[in-house]
Amino acid sequence: MTSKGLPGFRDFPPADLALRNYIFAVWRQVASRYGFEEYDGPPLEPLELYTAKSGTEIVGQLYNFRDKGDREVALRPEMTPTLARMVAERANGLKKPIRWFSIPQLFRYERQQRGRLREHFQLNCDLIGEAGPLADAEIIALSIDMMRGFGLGPTDVRVRLSDRRALTAILKQRGVAEEGMQAAYQFIDKIERMRREDIDKLKDEVHPFAPATVSDLEAVAKIRGLTAVEEALQGAPGGDASIAPLRRTLAALEAMDLAEWIDVDFTVVRGLAYYTGTVFELFDAQRTLRAICGGGRYDTLLASLGGVELPALGFGMGDVVLGELLKDRDLRPAVGPTIDLFLVAVTEADSPHALRLAHELRDAGLRVEYAFTPGAVGKQLKLADARGARLAVVIGPDDRARGEVQLRDLAGSTQSSVPVGTLAIRCRELLMRTA
């Protein structure tokens, strides 16, 4: 063994690449059902694309260096800034709403754990130019249908849904000032991971979200379900308006028959400061893995990143956690070599004829293999079986004398003599039948 790969970076031997390709295929198929178009951007970007909005502390978590042209550059840690630039440059000419998706490989320099590496592929779906709650429902429905595309149901995966507008209204009513809002978000985000005693310890301290207390925020974090949200907003100024989008988003999801996937849960805040409305995450129902997907509405981000005022929302869904979940649930597609046909030469004198047939059949579009070394017919058939062939063609001196070959269906163990000239057609017929 000469050298290992870098920590957090993956090799993809055929079985692993098959899973990755399968994930990509489902992503693309479902995205296209929603009318989403695929785009891509450069994996390497100017460093300032990521520091401009988020500050310089972010540099510690990304792969950045100075290139030979003395430019500060970084491997992309997320797709949204690239998307913002692309949309801003073309905003005037694009019909709204814009439905775009991408599957970028993203990089971040962090200590890896299960489900979190230093690179991953992340499906990004964004809906830009629509502020109404049907857009929120559309994006959430898309994320759910991604799960359904993999054979996962509402007992496997849960959508945890919250709304910053309703949450903010509740917090305001509890006395949280504008300046303390971010701190309150972060506290609520963290609260379910904290131990009872650690929460109690904080109760005597002075917090930026005062006069709201730790107990107030605990109560907010416990809110579950739309009714509980409505109750919490009873009598709050502007309370009814703040909950209207969530209410209409839920109604739309119900109309799509997807309500059973949704848990309204105000502990879902998302770390990102830029979310302005709906926020949601998808988790495995057992909660043994990290988030499968996270997203929300970011109506002001495009203005600050790309200088164009467009409401937008979207989500990111990584291939790593999803892959873990598919493995856990045994929902991986079958792997291994699969070919249509294996050619068996009975004697060495038959080999040139097998080679000619192999080439002709490959030209006809069939997936064909044969043994490289002569051997017993039984041995060659064993190899055919191991290679996943559906058909075998046996060519021997007797067959050749008659201008025929033996065509064997390996699954059904049926065999017949076929004139060489009609072999390709007969193969096609058999393959169609067993497909």
Place this chain on the structure above:
RNA sequence: GUGCCUGUAGCUCAAUUGGUUAGAGCGCCGCACUGUGGCUGCGGAGGUUGCGGGUUCAAUCCCCGUCAGGCACCCCA
């Protein structure tokens, strides 16, 4: 970046409180089997016990370091 835990064959795991040549199942290769596969039987290859150092007559086992993986923090842009 911090703390804790774990590293034995391709995979899953054994190996008496530290004791001779580190084993098994699966997988892989070969043979039985030169005109018909899946099964079965037999055989074979494959290990610097992650790596480096230390303690000891003796280390897979104990100690230190390092690398890798896992868990919890941090972060999740």
